[in-house]
């Protein structure tokens with residue numbers, strides 16, 4: 604399948620493209636900045652409907668990763684988050700409808716929950732825990748998930764929202780600590796995208812959300 608990956612120069616997109624190719628898919632990469640890649644690359648901005656539509660031509664699946672996220676909260680305004688994360692997702696959905704895409708995989712976050720990685724806070728390992736984002740980033744992802752459901756209802760395009768734990772690249776020692784607080788390895792993030800694509804295109808899912816994080820091994824009384 605021809606698979607458009609938005610924000611493809613990022614951590615997820617960089618790891619995902621070769622796995623897509625190995626699985627026999629045709630990755631089409633889009634990013635706002637130039638990328639050195641052996642795969643088809645279409646430079647563009649997800650805030651521009653025309654750019655997204657151009658990149659989506661012929662795509663059967665769109666994996667939407669372009670966003671600013673938690674680490675950007677300190678140097679980006681709420682409007683920046685709204686413009687990129689929400690307008691970008693709207694543009695992806697409009698393009699998905701226009702090109703007749705079969706499925707969309709949306710990158711969400713564990714930040715849609717109030718508190719997901721504090722010891723004793725009641726780890727949100729169940730997807731039916733009420734959503735209560737604590738910042739504009741988490742809110743844009745809740746709104747993005749709502750858009751997925753709306754377009755599924757109104758246009759019949761199935762989608763999955765993957766609520767990722769932290770996978771920002773880190774030095775080895777910090778990486779280990781991170782796995783104790785819900786963080787995940789990028790390989791597992793990629794695997795969750797591939798599995799979602801298969802489930803969506805084989806008709807097994809019309810809409811769902813999945814937490815993608817490590818199980819926190821501690822309870823409050825362990826402290």
Ligand SMILES: NC(=O)c1ccc[n+]([C@@H]2O[C@H](COP(=O)([O-])OP(=O)(O)OC[C@H]3O[C@@H](n4cnc5c(N)ncnc54)[C@H](O)[C@@H]3O)[C@@H](O)[C@H]2O)c1
Pocket residue numbers: 609610611612613614615616633634635636647648649650667668669670671672687710711712713766767768769770771
């Ligand atoms: N990395 C994490 O720990 C983490 C955790 C939870 C959720 N997520 C979500 O997963 C997704 C992927 O995260 P990541 O770590 O790979 O992101 P990243 O920051 O590594 O990469 C994002 C990419 O998007 C591109 N981009 C920025 N603005 C753009 C625009 N206007 N148009 C097109 N592309 C643009 C950037 O150039 C960059 O290559 C994001 O949606 C993020 O919110 C990430």
